[in-house]
Amino acid sequence: MNCPKCTAEIAANARFCGSCGFTLAQPEPTPVVGTPPPRPNETFHFDQDGRGQGRGYFWEIAHAGSFALALVKLEPAQSINAEAGAMVSMSSNVDLQSQMKGGVFGALKRAVGGESAFVSTFTAQGGPGEVALAPGTPGDIVGIEMRNQQFKVQSSSYLAGDTSLTVDTKFGGAKSFFGGEGLFLLEVSGTGLLLISSFGAIYRRVLAPGEGYVVDTGHLVAWEGHMQYNLRKASKAGFFRSLASGEGLVAEFSGPGEILIQTRNLAAFAGMLKPFFPSQGGSGINFGS
Numbered sequence: 001m002n003c004p005k006c007t008a009e010i011a012a013n014a015r016f017c018g019s020c021g022f023t024l025a026q027p028e029p030t031p032v033v034g035t036p037p038p039r040p041n042e043t044f045h046f047d048q049d050g051r052g053q054g055r056g057y058f059w060e061i062a063h064a065g066s067f068a069l070a071l072v073k074l075e076p077a078q079s080i081n082a083e084a085g086a087m088v089s090m091s092s093n094v095d096l097q098s099q100m101k102g103g104v105f106g107a108l109k110r111a112v113g114g115e116s117a118f119v120s121t122f123t124a125q126g127g128p129g130e131v132a133l134a135p136g137t138p139g140d141i142v143g144i145e146m147r148n149q150q151f152k153v154q155s156s157s158y159l160a161g162d163t164s165l166t167v168d169t170k171f172g173g174a175k176s177f178f179g180g181e182g183l184f185l186l187e188v189s190g191t192g193l194l195l196i197s198s199f200g201a202i203y204r205r206v207l208a209p210g211e212g213y214v215v216d217t218g219h220l221v222a223w224e225g226h227m228q229y230n231l232r233k234a235s236k237a238g239f240f241r242s243l244a245s246g247e248g249l250v251a252e253f254s255g256p257g258e259i260l261i262q263t264r265n266l267a268a269f270a271g272m273l274k275p276f277f278p279s280q281g282g283s284g285i286n287f288g289s
Contacts (some may be wrong), residue, residue: 041223042206043258045145052143054162061141068141068161070133070195074124082133082160082165084118091129097121121163132158137266142202150189151224153196156226156266157221162192178281187225196222200264207255212251218265227257236266 002009019235051060056078063070069088072080084098098118122131127153135141144151152170161167170187188194198221207213214234229251253259 001053020172028061042204043149043206044151044222045147047131047145050143052145052193055164056189059143059193061197065140065201066135067136068139068187068197070141070143072122072129072131072133072160074122074129076127078125079121080131080160081122081163081165082122082131082157082201084120086133086135086159087120087122088132088134090122091124093125093127094129094247096126096130097123098266110287119167124241135159135196137197137199139197139199139262140201141195141197146188146191146194148191150187150228151194151222152225153186153188153194153222154166157196157262158186158188158194159197159200160193160195161188162190164192165190165194181232185211189225191246198260198262198264199266200262203261204258205261205264206258207253209256211255212252213255213259216265217249217263219261219263220251220269221260221262222259223253223259226261227253227255230251263281264279 003181033051050064051058053059056075057080058073060071062071065195072078074094087096090096098120112134135156146162146165158167166187166189168187168189170185205213216234231249232252234250
C-alpha cells in the first residue's frame, strides 16, 4: 500500500509512514479473550492486547504465558535498550552495542547488584529491523507504558526499555539483602516502554491508603517508587515458626500503591531441583534420588 500523504510504499500493517511520519488510521484492536480491563487506581499501564508503539518502534508479546517472547520492530536508525544476554534473535542489519551504563561507577553498582555491568543497545541500520528478546527463565513478559513515572524493579525482572528511560541501580539496604533480593534494586523512571519479565505469571495488587499487604520477597517483581516496606518474619509467633512454615522473611507494604507479584519463586524452584543435581562425593559422582 502507499502513504496517502507522500505516496511512499509502506507495509500493510504499518501505523505510520517511515518517510514522512504521517500517522495512519488504525482499526480498533480486538480485545483479548480473558484479559480483564484495567481497574481503578492501577498505576502500571499494561497494554491489554500485548502490543504497542513507541518512538520509532512497534512491539508485541508473542507466546504470552510460560514461554513469552518480546518482538521489537525498529524503524531505521531507531534503538531499544535491553539487559545484556536478553537477545534471542535479530535482523542482520541491526547493530548491537554494549556499554557501561552510568560510567564505571554505574557499571560497578550493577555488577555488585547481580546484574551484567553492561547494557545492550540495538539499532536498526539502513532500514527497518527486528529484535527478539526473552528472559533466562520460563515465565511471562508484560509491556508497561510509563508516563513520567518511577518504579522499583527487581534486577532479574528488567528485560528492556525505551532508550529515554532512566535505569539506575539503587541501594536497597540490608533488609533487601537478608530478604533474598540482593543489596541493590533497579529504579526506572521516565516516559516510554518498559518490558519486564516474571517467573510464572504476574498478579497485580492495588493497596488502598493505609492498607497493609505482605509479600514473600522471592515473589516481588516491581512496585511504585514512593512505596515503603518493612522486612519482618512471616509468622508473628516467632522466628523459628516462620522458618518452619517455609516462608522465613517477608516484605510488608503499606498503601496506597500498586505491587506486581510473580506467581512462582525461582529460589524455591531451584531448591526443589537440588536433590536431582549430580554431586561430587567420595571417589565418585552420586546422584540424588
